[in-house]
Amino acid sequence: MRQRRAEHWKISLISGFALLCGIVFCVAGASLLSGYSPSEQDAAARLVPPSREHPMGTDAFGRDVLSRTLYGGRTTLISTTVVLTVALLTGITVGLLTGINHDTVIDVVFMRLIDVLMSFPFIILAMVVIALFGASLLHLLAVVAAVWWVPFARLTRSIVLQKKSDTAVEAARVLGAKTSAIAIRELLPKVVAPVLIQATFELGNLVLSISALSFLGLGAQPPTPEWGSMLADGRAHFFESPHVLMGPAIFMIATVLALNMIGEGLRDWLDPFEIIRM
Amino acid sequence: MKNRDVMLSVSGLRVSYFQNRKKSNILNGISFDLKRGELLTVLGESGSGKSTIAKAITGLLPPSARLSGEMSIDDETALSLSDATASDWRSIRGKKVAMIFQDARQSLNPAVKIKRQFAEMLVYHRLGSREGVTKIILETLKALHFNDPERVLDSYPFQLSGGMCQRVCIAMSICLQPLLLIADEPTSALDTVSQREVLALLEEIKRGFGQSILFITHDIAVASAVSDRVVVLNKGSITEAETPERLFSNPKHSYTKSLIDARNFPCIHQDRPAPALAAPVLQIRDLGKCFSPDTPVLKNVNISLYQREILGILGQSGCGKSTLSRCIVGLEKAQRGEILYDGMNVLGLRGRRRRELCKHIQLIFQDARASLNPGYTAMQIVLEPLRYLKIVPARQRQELARSYLGEVGIDGDTQNRRPPQLSTGQCQRVAIARALIVKPDALICDEAVSALDMSLQGQILELLLRLHERFGFGILMISHDIRVLRSFCHRIAVMQAGEFCEICGGGSELKESTHPYTQLLLSCEKELEESYYSKINLMAD
Numbered sequence: 157m158r159q160r161r162a163e164h165w166k167i168s169l170i171s172g173f174a175l176l177c178g179i180v181f182c183v184a185g186a187s188l189l190s191g192y193s194p195s196e197q198d199a200a201a202r203l204v205p206p207s208r209e210h211p212m213g214t215d216a217f218g219r220d221v222l223s224r225t226l227y228g229g230r231t232t233l234i235s236t237t238v239v240l241t242v243a244l245l246t247g248i249t250v251g252l253l254t255g256i257n258h259d260t261v262i263d264v265v266f267m268r269l270i271d272v273l274m275s276f277p278f279i280i281l282a283m284v285v286i287a288l289f290g291a292s293l294l295h296l297l298a299v300v301a302a303v304w305w306v307p308f309a310r311l312t313r314s315i316v317l318q319k320k321s322d323t324a325v326e327a328a329r330v331l332g333a334k335t336s337a338i339a340i341r342e343l344l345p346k347v348v349a350p351v352l353i354q355a356t357f358e359l360g361n362l363v364l365s366i367s368a369l370s371f372l373g374l375g376a377q378p379p380t381p382e383w384g385s386m387l388a389d390g391r392a393h394f395f396e397s398p399h400v401l402m403g404p405a406i407f408m409i410a411t412v413l414a415l416n417m418i419g420e421g422l423r424d425w426l427d428p429f430e431i432i433r434m
Numbered sequence: 435m436k437n438r439d440v441m442l443s444v445s446g447l448r449v450s451y452f453q454n455r456k457k458s459n460i461l462n463g464i465s466f467d468l469k470r471g472e473l474l475t476v477l478g479e480s481g482s483g484k485s486t487i488a489k490a491i492t493g494l495l496p497p498s499a500r501l502s503g504e505m506s507i508d509d510e511t512a513l514s515l516s517d518a519t520a521s522d523w524r525s526i527r528g529k530k531v532a533m534i535f536q537d538a539r540q541s542l543n544p545a546v547k548i549k550r551q552f553a554e555m556l557v558y559h560r561l562g563s564r565e566g567v568t569k570i571i572l573e574t575l576k577a578l579h580f581n582d583p584e585r586v587l588d589s590y591p592f593q594l595s596g597g598m599c600q601r602v603c604i605a606m607s608i609c610l611q612p613l614l615l616i617a618d619e620p621t622s623a624l625d626t627v628s629q630r631e632v633l634a635l636l637e638e639i640k641r642g643f644g645q646s647i648l649f650i651t652h653d654i655a656v657a658s659a660v661s662d663r664v665v666v667l668n669k670g671s672i673t674e675a676e677t678p679e680r681l682f683s684n685p686k687h688s689y690t691k692s693l694i695d696a697r698n699f700p701c702i703h704q705d706r707p708a709p710a711l712a713a714p715v716l717q718i719r720d721l722g723k724c725f726s727p728d729t730p731v732l733k734n735v736n737i738s739l740y741q742r743e744i745l746g747i748l749g750q751s752g753c754g755k756s757t758l759s760r761c762i763v764g765l766e767k768a769q770r771g772e773i774l775y776d777g778m779n780v781l782g783l784r785g786r787r788r789r790e791l792c793k794h795i796q797l798i799f800q801d802a803r804a805s806l807n808p809g810y811t812a813m814q815i816v817l818e819p820l821r822y823l824k825i826v827p828a829r830q831r832q833e834l835a836r837s838y839l840g841e842v843g844i845d846g847d848t849q850n851r852r853p854p855q856l857s858t859g860q861c862q863r864v865a866i867a868r869a870l871i872v873k874p875d876a877l878i879c880d881e882a883v884s885a886l887d888m889s890l891q892g893q894i895l896e897l898l899l900r901l902h903e904r905f906g907f908g909i910l911m912i913s914h915d916i917r918v919l920r921s922f923c924h925r926i927a928v929m930q931a932g933e934f935c936e937i938c939g940g941g942s943e944l945k946e947s948t949h950p951y952t953q954l955l956l957s958c959e960k961e962l963e964e965s966y967y968s969k970i971n972l973m974a975d
Contacts, residue, residue: 329765333822334789
């Protein structure tokens with residue numbers, strides 16, 4: 157029984173990593189795998205079904221779907237990574253800050269801000285911001301990052317609240333550690349593993365959300381390829397030539413699957429509850 | 435081979451774990467019989483595998499454990515431990531075997547009153563109907579001489595003392611009328627007064643109910659006081675099995691001898707003069723602290739710790755002695771009074787000035803392992819305070835840390851191990867080195883040896899004493915253990931319900947105290963000691 161569980165996380169983690177590496181490799185080596193430029197239009201070859209020249213066919217403007225998918229992956233993957241990094245750093249910092257200064261003004265202010273962000277529909281917020289500042293990928297990423305730190309902050313804060321009365325943390329205080337030293341040397345190591353595990357799950361969500369907003373036309377603007385906006389463009393021709401949607405859809409599903417598998421594997425391996433209790 | 439007198443028979447019990455493909459044996463083929471109505475004690479130090487025995491015969495070991503051997507309860511067919519199924523264990527637990535643990539409060543549900551927990555258990559085991567169950571409970575508690583059973587039943591576990599919780603647990607398990615009661619270190623977490631009550635209760639159920647009891651302990655005095663027979667366990671093997679009289683008066687095995695020797699602590703009163711009580715390091719005046727308005731933890735605490743003095747604070751659990759130590763180092767805020775270090779009030783200091791105080795007052799925690807960051811090596815841990823307080827130039831820190839670790843007996847490769855790879859004693863040594871490296875004037879030891887085995891207690895106390903003579907800091911020794919304080923302290927302050935009721939000298943002076951509370955604490959200790967020494971001295975007579 158125990159043995160089988162141990163195998164389970166290994167399979168999940170390794171295959172997830174392999175899949176993600178494959179995707180990253182394809183996206184990074186886009187120019188090698190596809191002979192076409194992502195924005196090169198060929199009026200003679202519109203909505204061509206998959207063939208030898210175009211393995212995934214072409215879209216309504218005669219652009220190669222494969223190369224657009226691969227180049228679009230760059231936009232999507234890089235922007236999610238950037239957003240996640242910003243969100244992680246902000247979330248952990250806010251979580252440590254509020255957890256350590258529990259029940260002070262800082263804590264109350266941040267927690268109420270988090271309440272507001274949690275209760276505000278994310279898509280509506282994005283639309284308002286885009287309406288005010290104009291549609292661009294950068295604005296979109298800024299909005300996503302401004303919202304996405306919340307789950308990390310809450311998780312970090314709850315761990316800190318639980319851990320800060322630990323004997324080891326109190327011992328550090330007695331030894332003369334500054335609050336910042338306690339945060340970094342004693343509390344941060346206990347926060348990292350659970351937060352990273354949550355981050356892998358959130359990353360999958362993030363890919364979907366950024367694509368969803370691009371699908372609504374709030375993100376990457378044409379002709380920049382992006383999975384979400386490609387889906388939006390292909391929607392009109394879905395019934396006569398469904399191949400237009402295939403590329404981004406397959407890659408998006410594969411990415412989210414890979415990330416969730418990694419998250420699942422990490423969680424079983426590191427068992428956050430085990431870590432929190434430690 | 436059937437024997438009507440034998441209640442529990444265990445033969446060839448082996449338990450091992452596989453970790454990183456390495457096999458580690460916990461028990462190497464243990465065999466023993468527990469007779470009907472007998473109290474059999476398993477005596478051993480931590481890590482000897484004594485709790486593993488209790489878990490093995492109740493099927494509570496984790497699935498990663500490999501076990502073999504046989505056991506039979508009440509003369510039934512022998513059960514092979516390696517093939518026992520979940521339903522086998524269910525038929526054993528509760529009905530045939532009941533178990534009580536070290537921390538009784540944790541085994542009770544904190545959100546439910548005792549009466550309901552008691553009743554639920556009886557109804558579940560079909561020992562009473564919902565209506566009639568209260569009567570059964572009250573009768574049991576009265577039979578067991580509980581004072582005021584109604585109040586106990588109407589309380590939540592957190593409203594009762596640890597000792598009372600343990601007695602409730604014992605009463606609950608007795609109600610099930612088990613064939614065998616296993617008590618796993620039931621008194622180790624208790625102070626002497628509660629310990630006496632729990633031991634008396636066990637004695638009572640053995641006599642009154644003819645209950646067979648398997649008692650597990652590391653305390654040789656407790657073992658001598660209660661048991662009919664003692665099994666000494668060392669590193670997973672039984673070294674000796676004897677009646678306490680014969681075992682302690684005439685130990686055959688060298689391990690048993692070493693256990694008996696370990697009870698003799700280093701005593702500071704033999705050849706060393708007491709320090710002059712001239713210059714106080716710490717003065718505590720009218721200190722008051724409460725967690726909620728109507729329950730004061732500390733009321734008007736007045737005491738001074740002098741240079742080179744070892745001052746003991748003695749009290750039962752819950753009397754506020756730990757809170758006092760936490761107030762001194764600034765982990766808790768006191769509401770009233772003052773704590774003077776070097777004439778300056780340090781109460782309520784914050785920021786840089788509080789950290790400055792850390793150079794002068796240091797604290798050692800009860801659970802040394804928990805007080806060390808598991809991610810750092812012993813070396814890094816000892817470097818920590820130097821880095822925080824910037825006492826010595828960075829270049830000399832390594833050298834200083836190495837010398838302090840050497841001083842406490844952590845040498846060579848051990849300095850690069852992390853707390854999970856260190857033994858409990860080594861962890862406490864590292865904690866001592868870490869506290870002393872800042873050269874404090876006062877060292878507060880909050881139950882620093884209470885969780886350790888006798889032999890380790892002796893070693894740590896000896897180490898503290900040696901360092902104390904060498905560096906001359908004052909020690910504030912907080913403990914519920916009279917023996918430790920009596921042999922180790924120059925003066926002992928007795929604390930009762932948040933106040934000092936008496937301050938007297940250590941050593942034999944403590945015995946002459948006339949204060950009723952001190953007398954109560956002493957009498958509990960004396961009973962145990964007398965029963966122990968009476969057995970030790972049998973041979974001499």
